[in-house]
Amino acid sequence: MNRDTALPHPSGPYPPTEAMLAEPVPEALRTAQAERLRNAWETPKGWRYVTAVNNTEVGKWYCMTALVFMLLAGVMALIIRLQLAVPENDLVSADRFNQLFTMHGSAMMFLFAVPMFEAISILLLPAMLGARDMPFPRLSAYGYWCFLIGGIFVIGSILFDVAPRAGWFMYPPLATRDEGPSSDIWLLGLSFIEVASIAAAVELIVGTLKCRPPGMRINIMPLYAWYVLVVGGMILFAFPPLIAGDFLFELERSFDWPFFDPTRGGDPMLWQHLFWIFGHPEVYIIFLPSIAIAAMIIPTVARRPIFGYSWIVLSAVGTGFLSFGLWVHHMFTTGLPSISLGFFSAASEAVVIPTGIQIFAFLATLMAGRVKKSLPMLWIAGALAIFTMGGLTGVMLALAPFDFQAHDTYFIVAHLHYTLFGGMVFPVIAGVYYFFPFIQKKLLSDRLGRWAFWLVFIGFNLTFLPMHLTGLWGMPRRVYTYPTGLGWDELNLISTLGAFVIAAGFLIFVWDLIRPKHRQPQIPRNPWDGGTLEWTHDVPEEAWGVRSIPHVTSRYPLWDQPKMLERIDAGRYYLPDAEEGRRETLVTSVIDAEPIQVQRVTGPAWITHLAAGFTGGAFIFPTFHWYPPAIICAVLAIYCIIWWLWTDTARPPGADTKDAGLGLRLPTYASGPASVGWWAVWITMLGDATAFASLIFGFFFYWTASPGFPPEGAAHAVPLLVALAAGLLAASWALTLAARHLNRRGGVIAARACLGFAPLAAAGGAAAMIFSVLPLDPASHVYPAILWALAIWTAVHAGVGVIMQLYCLAGSLFGKLTPRYDADIWNVSLYWHFHVLAALVACATMGLTPEVL
Amino acid sequence: MTAEHQPRRDEDQAEFSEEQASLLKITLGPLIWAGHFVICYGLVAVTCAKDWDIATIRAGLLGFSGAALLAIAWVGWTSWRQWNPRETGDFVNRRGRSEDRHHFLGHAAFLLSIIAVIGVIFVSLPLVMLDSCR
Numbered sequence: 001m002n003r004d005t006a007l008p009h010p011s012g013p014y015p016p017t018e019a020m021l022a023e024p025v026p027e028a029l030r031t032a033q034a035e036r037l038r039n040a041w042e043t044p045k046g047w048r049y050v051t052a053v054n055n056t057e058v059g060k061w062y063c064m065t066a067l068v069f070m071l072l073a074g075v076m077a078l079i080i081r082l083q084l085a086v087p088e089n090d091l092v093s094a095d096r097f098n099q100l101f102t103m104h105g106s107a108m109m110f111l112f113a114v115p116m117f118e119a120i121s122i123l124l125l126p127a128m129l130g131a132r133d134m135p136f137p138r139l140s141a142y143g144y145w146c147f148l149i150g151g152i153f154v155i156g157s158i159l160f161d162v163a164p165r166a167g168w169f170m171y172p173p174l175a176t177r178d179e180g181p182s183s184d185i186w187l188l189g190l191s192f193i194e195v196a197s198i199a200a201a202v203e204l205i206v207g208t209l210k211c212r213p214p215g216m217r218i219n220i221m222p223l224y225a226w227y228v229l230v231v232g233g234m235i236l237f238a239f240p241p242l243i244a245g246d247f248l249f250e251l252e253r254s255f256d257w258p259f260f261d262p263t264r265g266g267d268p269m270l271w272q273h274l275f276w277i278f279g280h281p282e283v284y285i286i287f288l289p290s291i292a293i294a295a296m297i298i299p300t301v302a303r304r305p306i307f308g309y310s311w312i313v314l315s316a317v318g319t320g321f322l323s324f325g326l327w328v329h330h331m332f333t334t335g336l337p338s339i340s341l342g343f344f345s346a347a348s349e350a351v352v353i354p355t356g357i358q359i360f361a362f363l364a365t366l367m368a369g370r371v372k373k374s375l376p377m378l379w380i381a382g383a384l385a386i387f388t389m390g391g392l393t394g395v396m397l398a399l400a401p402f403d404f405q406a407h408d409t410y411f412i413v414a415h416l417h418y419t420l421f422g423g424m425v426f427p428v429i430a431g432v433y434y435f436f437p438f439i440q441k442k443l444l445s446d447r448l449g450r451w452a453f454w455l456v457f458i459g460f461n462l463t464f465l466p467m468h469l470t471g472l473w474g475m476p477r478r479v480y481t482y483p484t485g486l487g488w489d490e491l492n493l494i495s496t497l498g499a500f501v502i503a504a505g506f507l508i509f510v511w512d513l514i515r516p517k518h519r520q521p522q523i524p525r526n527p528w529d530g531g532t533l534e535w536t537h538d539v540p541e542e543a544w545g546v547r548s549i550p551h552v553t554s555r556y557p558l559w560d561q562p563k564m565l566e567r568i569d570a571g572r573y574y575l576p577d578a579e580e581g582r583r584e585t586l587v588t589s590v591i592d593a594e595p596i597q598v599q600r601v602t603g604p605a606w607i608t609h610l611a612a613g614f615t616g617g618a619f620i621f622p623t624f625h626w627y628p629p630a631i632i633c634a635v636l637a638i639y640c641i642i643w644w645l646w647t648d649t650a651r652p653p654g655a656d657t658k659d660a661g662l663g664l665r666l667p668t669y670a671s672g673p674a675s676v677g678w679w680a681v682w683i684t685m686l687g688d689a690t691a692f693a694s695l696i697f698g699f700f701f702y703w704t705a706s707p708g709f710p711p712e713g714a715a716h717a718v719p720l721l722v723a724l725a726a727g728l729l730a731a732s733w734a735l736t737l738a739a740r741h742l743n744r745r746g747g748v749i750a751a752r753a754c755l756g757f758a759p760l761a762a763a764g765g766a767a768a769m770i771f772s773v774l775p776l777d778p779a780s781h782v783y784p785a786i787l788w789a790l791a792i793w794t795a796v797h798a799g800v801g802v803i804m805q806l807y808c809l810a811g812s813l814f815g816k817l818t819p820r821y822d823a824d825i826w827n828v829s830l831y832w833h834f835h836v837l838a839a840l841v842a843c844a845t846m847g848l849t850p851e852v853l
Numbered sequence: 854m855t856a857e858h859q860p861r862r863d864e865d866q867a868e869f870s871e872e873q874a875s876l877l878k879i880t881l882g883p884l885i886w887a888g889h890f891v892i893c894y895g896l897v898a899v900t901c902a903k904d905w906d907i908a909t910i911r912a913g914l915l916g917f918s919g920a921a922l923l924a925i926a927w928v929g930w931t932s933w934r935q936w937n938p939r940e941t942g943d944f945v946n947r948r949g950r951s952e953d954r955h956h957f958l959g960h961a962a963f964l965l966s967i968i969a970v971i972g973v974i975f976v977s978l979p980l981v982m983l984d985s986c987r
Contacts, residue, residue: 217949218957220948220949220953220954309945309947310960310964311964313961314968317879317965318883318965321880322883322972325886336898337897337986338986339901339907339986340894342983343893346975346976346979347972347976350976353971552949553948554949555947590876591876591954592954
């Protein structure tokens, strides 16, 4: 696709020979290189520390913030348990209780479990891949600041007694009719955080595909990277339906468009579908990366390579797919046809197979190896035991008739806590103990860790094992109190006591994390004798990530390539230097990780804070219906992001190639599919397309669900204007594409002309789209409302497309975009490929379906 | 470093040039499962909502399930040949040569097509066992 580029290709010997690697680096050169590298990657000091974008800093903040939110949500759980300790208790009011359980669930899911995956991956993945940093450090930082602002906003609402209170899944009509801002806080606050999640997913997928060390082909990358790839992909397909649902939901809350109101043709079931298409894969989005930590720890403690690497890849990919076929098992009692229930019941049973395979692979590794007992292994063992219990009740609940009985009882509460504690909390804590020497260059206490484990493990079973029985004896979930004499009293008291035992265990764990460790002697570099690249880290800490990027030929390079560590430290491998004093990392090919480019990465900045702050304003002000400040914030956020892209991304480089070490010369600029930016756009747009598909799904859902859609004699979108919109948007796409081709061939003036007319066509298309639905009243019925939603969606995307076209035009005029350096226009035309497809589908749905349906 | 011969860049590309395609191929089996799943669910949902003839739809979908199984079997067969454990005698492909990557992708695609077959059979069972929307 990039055939006719004028840019140079990589040149020089690759792969390196043993003789090249054995040649020593002169001492003076080595010191000078290390000094330059240290300066380029120096972490900002003092109050500027918060401008850091290095993955190690952002990852640490991310982890600590998620931990704090988890502890707050845990305190809410303790209050819930205190209220339920005895019958007819009046510690908190019914309304406060509703807020507590809604926030407990929402915070644990959106503010702890998913962000924790992103946090840990941002922190660890570059090290496992021997990369200096993630490909887009400022994107991670932006995501983090969005998460922090959104998280404080959402969780803080409980202090003002306005927290969301309709359950963590916000079912309409309860949530749509709820007075006050509580539901809006949930919708807008969490949508904001979902944006951060998608940003992290893009970052992690591109990092895994394009930033592996030379030689690390796809069959020898660490299993953690496979899981990241799968989970990143799942986020792209799971979160957008929820964002589309939030979009519809917020339109109903703010402007009374009846998407979920059955009196005007809407259907609350659509929300349940969109929510659970997100909500079920979400469980696996939480579970898989945590089990990935186990896949890193188990080979180390067993002191042998993982047993059945490809079987684990199979189970990760297989679970990722199958988990999308399960969502209706949360809706078994909604009266769907029994054959439909059968499909989901069958898929829910099928997902057990890949999940089971990975657990058997772990057990086989442990049996075949010489296990060295250690604290991380203790937590992993606890995880496997608890998760297996949760899995077994899951198999029971996947059978629809059993679910009819157990639905909405404490049996479900017990089941989901067994899966989430076993599948997420225990493995993550195991990971904290295992990776702490890597993260902080200190060790955690073995004694405190054992205390914490046994308290949490015993407390957990004390709390949740009795709940199975409480549920089978009929106690419903989400009741703030219960009468005595139903046999629930003792069981609830035991659960409450157990909850405090868990809390005691967590207190010990957190104390161990934060207690001062100045007096601890310097730790060994590889305390567990691990075999993967993160254990080549520098002790004491260096901010450069890796001194030189190694050539990897094995799954456990530290075990199989004995001279590697010494050569990394000597700067014998790739990119041992930062001659221009800039931050750089190596970009390699997707499958075989052949080095193809030296990528400059961005450094510390304030612009990410500004962008995140204004984005926050754009989401938070509408909660209180303050639209003018929200619009101002949105404009400023866009301005900040453009500034950040313009000043620091895809600038024409000083020199076309540079020496990457070991005689290899690599290009410093890439555009189109060779560049990381193009991949990021591609992945982002995949998520965007999923959200759009969810809206289209909504349209056809209304058609199947109700005989009166579209209603008899309803007004339709003006056909002529819809056709005009389709034509103009397609013309704008064609002009963008023409601009790319002309520019590449040196026709700069013609390309500029195309880029001048393209935004006009796009703006005209967007206007035609809005005018086509202008005569319709969206508050009257769901049919005009969904047409309006499609028109707004398309028009807003066209608006973003206009900004991008103007950005390229400005780039061409000011010398940022030239026939040789044309990454921007490649990325923009990729955006337009997706947009024109979505626009044509939207126009076909709006203009043609009235004839057909 | 492994002492044996590492193929040079051009050699590598010529011999295993289908590599991009085989990364997609490992998802092919699960994608067929997903397509099968969505079509079964969607068609049955519409049939039950609009009172179409469920018996015809059931028969059609069972035929479709058979076709999906055949398609996955074909994916499984080609990936078995790519993995080729009988000739290489290597079941784990843990080394870092391009042949290992080539066989590994076949292996992963093969295992995933087995999972996909099981998934399709599971999802077809309700069509066999239940005969109405009730």
